[in-house]
Amino acid sequence: MQRFPAYDPPEYVHWQPDEQLNAAFVESCSRDANRRTIIESLSSDAKLDLYRGLLRTRLHDITLKRWVKQGVISKAWLGTGEEATTVGPVHALDRTLDVVVPMIRNAGACCEMGMSVANMLRGYLGTYDSPSHGRDGHVGDFSHRVLQPISNIGNMPPVAVGIALGFRLRRENGVALTWVGDGSMKHGGTHEAFGMAAAHKLAAIFVVQNNQIALGTRVKEHHPEGTFDDVHRAYGIEGWAFDGNNVLDAYAATRLAAEHCRAGKGPVVLVAETFRMGGHATHDEREARELIPAEMFAYWGARDPIGLYEEYLTNHGVTVETLHTVEAAITHEIEVAEREALASQEMNMPRGETALDGVYAPTQ
Ligand SMILES: Cc1ncc(C[n+]2csc(CCOP(=O)(O)OP(=O)(O)O)c2C)c(N)n1
Ligand SMILES: [Mg+2]
Structure with a gap:
């Protein structure tokens, strides 16, 4: 994809394919026989759809980053480098039946569940026609089966489990999926x-998104090495890992987890190792570079989930022209969405008298 020196991490601006990493990507698609079967049975369009999702997520974030630099908004929480961990699992769900509960780094999940990019951007601008009518920067829309999260971390997993319990009580075969950061x-x-x-053997999937850091606390300072992979054992439930920068592995692992849930076998904890290629948000990118060794940025930067997937696709029969056509279409989608969201900011900010609408509080 096109790289943006003003907005991309430097490792992405200068990204080059690497034969060894390409081979490792293919290897992680075939390590597990069940996952390999799932990946091999993906249609060309389903594979391109995953690519569309990765691009949409990256370009949504790049728009936000540009807005920060232009002073349109004051800061943005980005998922740069973590797109595969968000997009792969959503595509593996039944999006007419299942529900996702994203955290702020999983904005891509909202779009992949069918929310428009314009509404995502409106969420940041706080317009009245944003899904929360300008009440919160956390975005969701239950009509698209996306629960709007609150910012308090650790509080949404119980709600996701409540949704899974609701599926059970209503005899619906849905699965609730949420992401849990290492912190x-x-x-x-x-x-x-x-x-x-x-x-209760509920149909819930927890994706542990280990991006190696929580705000400014590195995972090695807050967690014993390697033990996320085992955490499911403490609860007597299933769990397995996937490569957090490989969208196909993320997809296949989640497909298996969803099948497990739908068969009534209980929840699954999926552990994804990935990396936050920036700050907690746009305000502390410099601090993140001071805190985390450059070698670590270089290591994960070389594993850009989009660059790696483009290499996979072109090595598996997809032409570069096809990728360019897809990219042009998604770029156009984002440009139109940006114009629509900025038009809402001009014309449709919340009026003061709507402040108490939908607020559960006694009136005088
Ligand atoms: C209950 C609670 N405590 C503290 C915070 C402040 N806070 C916001 S994000 C964050 C770190 C989250 O780290 P992690 O779960 O690894 O997610 P990441 O930001 O890396 O995606 C903290 C401590 C909060 N939002 N909620
Ligand atoms: Mg984290």
């Missing part, structure tokens, strides 16, 4: 959710 794995709510889902 959020420290919150009691997360573990209450694991315990409740395990006790």
Whole structure:
């Protein structure tokens, strides 16, 4: 894809394919026989759809980053480098039946569930026609089966489990999927959710998104090495890992997890190793570069989930022209969405008298 020196991490601006990493990508698609079968049975269009999702997520974030630099908004929480961990699982769901509960780094999940990019951007601008009518920067829309999260980390996993319980009580075959950051794995709510889902064998998938850091605390400072992979054992439930920068592995692992849930076998904890290629948000990118060794940025930068997937596709029969056509279409989608969102900011900000609409509080 086109790289943007003003907005991309430098490792992406100068990204070059690497034969060894290409081979490792293919290897992680075939390590597990069940996942390999799922990946091999993907249609060309489904594979391109995953590419569309990755591009849409990256370009949504690049728009936000440009807005920060232009002073349109003051800061943005980006998922740069973590797109595969967000997009692959959503595509593996039944999007007419299942529900996702994203955190702020999973904005791509909202779009992949069918929310428009314009509405995502309106969420940042706080316009009245944004999904929350300008009430919160956290975006969701239950008509697209996306629960709008609150910012308190560790508080959404119990809600996802509540949704899974709702599926059970209504005899619906849906699955609730949420993402849990490495830092959020420290919150009691997360573990209450694991315990409740395990006790009742609920159809919930928890994607532990280990991006190696929580705000400014590196994972090695807050968690013993390698033990996210085992955490499911404490609850007697299934769990396995996937390559967080490989959208196909993310897709296949989640497909298997969803099948497990739908068969009534209980929840699954999926652990994805990935990396936050920037700051917690746009305000602390410089601090992140001071905190995290340059070698680590170089290591993960070489594993850009989009660059790696483009290499996979072109090595598996997709022409470069096809990728360019897809990219042009998604770029156009984002440009139109940006214009629509900025038009809403001009014409449709919330009026003061709507402040109490939908607020549950006694009136005088
Ligand atoms: C209950 C609670 N405590 C503290 C915070 C402040 N806070 C926001 S994000 C964050 C770190 C989250 O780290 P992680 O779960 O690894 O997610 P990441 O930001 O890396 O995606 C913290 C501590 C919060 N939002 N909620
Ligand atoms: Mg984290």
